[in-house]
Amino acid sequence: MSDGGESPTASGGDRTTVEDRPTPAERRSPEGWPVELRGVTESLVTTLGPNDLWNVAALGLHPPETPSDADSGNSAAESVGSVASADSPVTARTWGNTRTRRNFHRQGGGYVQFVRDPVDFVDATLSIFEVERPVLDSADAWVEVEADQVDSGVSGATRWEEWELTPRDGAVERETVPTVNRGFNAVVEATVAASRLGVEAYDQTELQNRLAYFEDVGRTCGDDRVRAAFDRLRDHLSE
Amino acid sequence: MSDGGESPTASGGDRTTVEDRPTPAERRSPEGWPVELRGVTESLVTTLGPNDLWNVAALGLHPPETPSDADSGNSAAESVGSVASADSPVTARTWGNTRTRRNFHRQGGGYVQFVRDPVDFVDATLSIFEVERPVLDSADAWVEVEADQVDSGVSGATRWEEWELTPRDGAVERETVPTVNRGFNAVVEATVAASRLGVEAYDQTELQNRLAYFEDVGRTCGDDRVRAAFDRLRDHLSE
Numbered sequence: 295m296s297d298g299g300e301s302p303t304a305s306g307g308d309r310t311t312v313e314d315r316p317t318p319a320e321r322r323s324p325e326g327w328p329v330e331l332r333g334v335t336e337s338l339v340t341t342l343g344p345n346d347l348w349n350v351a352a353l354g355l356h357p358p359e360t361p362s363d364a365d366s367g368n369s370a371a372e373s374v375g376s377v378a379s380a381d382s383p384v385t386a387r388t389w390g391n392t393r394t395r396r397n398f399h400r401q402g403g404g405y406v407q408f409v410r411d412p413v414d415f416v417d418a419t420l421s422i423f424e425v426e427r428p429v430l431d432s433a434d435a436w437v438e439v440e441a442d443q444v445d446s447g448v449s450g451a452t453r454w455e456e457w458e459l460t461p462r463d464g465a466v467e468r469e470t471v472p473t474v475n476r477g478f479n480a481v482v483e484a485t486v487a488a489s490r491l492g493v494e495a496y497d498q499t500e501l502q503n504r505l506a507y508f509e510d511v512g513r514t515c516g517d518d519r520v521r522a523a524f525d526r527l528r529d530h531l532s533e
Numbered sequence: 534m535s536d537g538g539e540s541p542t543a544s545g546g547d548r549t550t551v552e553d554r555p556t557p558a559e560r561r562s563p564e565g566w567p568v569e570l571r572g573v574t575e576s577l578v579t580t581l582g583p584n585d586l587w588n589v590a591a592l593g594l595h596p597p598e599t600p601s602d603a604d605s606g607n608s609a610a611e612s613v614g615s616v617a618s619a620d621s622p623v624t625a626r627t628w629g630n631t632r633t634r635r636n637f638h639r640q641g642g643g644y645v646q647f648v649r650d651p652v653d654f655v656d657a658t659l660s661i662f663e664v665e666r667p668v669l670d671s672a673d674a675w676v677e678v679e680a681d682q683v684d685s686g687v688s689g690a691t692r693w694e695e696w697e698l699t700p701r702d703g704a705v706e707r708e709t710v711p712t713v714n715r716g717f718n719a720v721v722e723a724t725v726a727a728s729r730l731g732v733e734a735y736d737q738t739e740l741q742n743r744l745a746y747f748e749d750v751g752r753t754c755g756d757d758r759v760r761a762a763f764d765r766l767r768d769h770l771s772e
Binding site: 328329330331332333334335336337354408410434435466468469470471472473474475476477478479482483486504507511514515516517519520 | 567568569570571572573574575576593596647649673674705707708709710711712713714715716717718721722725743746750753754755756758759
């Protein structure tokens with residue numbers, strides 16, 4: 295167990311098979327955002343409804359376009375491009391006539407938050423989940439955003455609207471060492487599959503098989519919160 | 534966008550549909566570990582080989598048993614139980630006669646690390662990935678562990694060995710706000726599917742379908758590193 299007395303993290307000659315990695319220091323958060331946004335980041339958003347409660351829903355955040363993405367001429371690649379840059383806005387899409395869409399129009403924004411609780415993900419995705427205050431206890435960080443509709447369209451039979459999100463306020467509640475848990479990840483994928491049940495564009499047998507696979511992964515690799523999330527998911531689906 | 538002048542994080546009456554959540558403060562890291570371990574945590578481990586290089590491989594960490602798990606009388610639940618407690622060891626299994634197994638026997642331990650780079654996950658899982666120093670640049674935290682073999686068995690045609698991991702040294706290199714990226718998660722699931730290709734116990738068509746699904750998710754929701762990881766995965770599979 296000796297490394298010849300050298301520090302395990304000493305620099306120089308570290309890799310034999312891999313090079314050219316971005317170090318964390320090279321990564322940037324978009325202006326006003328407390329987190330790096332790379333690829334599509336799954337957040338929860340609260341928006342104030344006409345009943346004076348905050349509706350909690352899932353919202354996928356797309357980082358700003360980077361020059362290399364824009365150069366590619368591929369619009370899909372542009373919207374899910376690589377590291378966020380500081381000079382163009384973060385965007386998100388609402389799909390269908392959801393509470394988030396209506397509340398964005400009515401209130402002009404909401405609170406985007408970064409959450410690791412699997413039960414919150416399930417409740418936000420598959421049920422009407424309303425709270426009295428805009429920031430969840432489980433949020434590691436939150437951003438109050440102004441939401442401006444900048445585009446709309448139809449995909450399949452679903453009308454979508456695209457929103458630019460501009461940070462107005464925000465805070466980091468806690469930082470930690472991120473860890474990888476396949477059980478938590480399975481919850482996120484399961485909510486995606488479950489939210490497509492009954493939507494004609496998707497093969498329903500395939501969705502059910504995928505749900506079964508993720509539930510198996512979740513119950514094997516997850517903790518008690520992941521198991522509670524799958525219990526809740528099954529409850530929501532049978533409602 | 535007004536919350537009546539109240540702080541968005543003010544306490545009291547926060548939830549209308551959900552209660553009884555553990556707050557982060559109630560979570561505990563096992564003694565000597567720089568991270569919470571909940572469910573099975575996917576880490577990378579480096580072990581010193583006879584060629585004096587550090588072999589990088591994936592290692593699933595099982596938190597210590599908790600009293601409620603032990604009470605259940607369900608051995609599967611025991612080993613993947615809930616929040617780690619401070620008074621029993623973290624365990625992990627090696628599957629087959631891997632470099633990690635052989636190096637654990639020879640050296641008595643290695644360096645467990647918590648990594649978010651998707652290319653590292655692919656290289657560690659699907660190729661011989663060796664480095665000159667035990668801690669990867671991409672590690673957010675690392676733990677030097679003593680590994681003691683405490684059990685063994687056969688599952689399918691594969692012999693496994695179970696190891697107790699006792700921390701000897703460690704450091705947190707950086708903390709951050711964890712975010713959810715389905716693209717990164719898809720890389721982890723894809724490496725699981727890919728590592729089962731050619732193993733008789735698994736339906737090969739199902740594995741290929743799963744790989745295709747995760748690659749699609751990764752290329753849609755991932756950033757440039759996730760796309761590089763899938764390129765690398767395809768390279769490894771065609772080697």
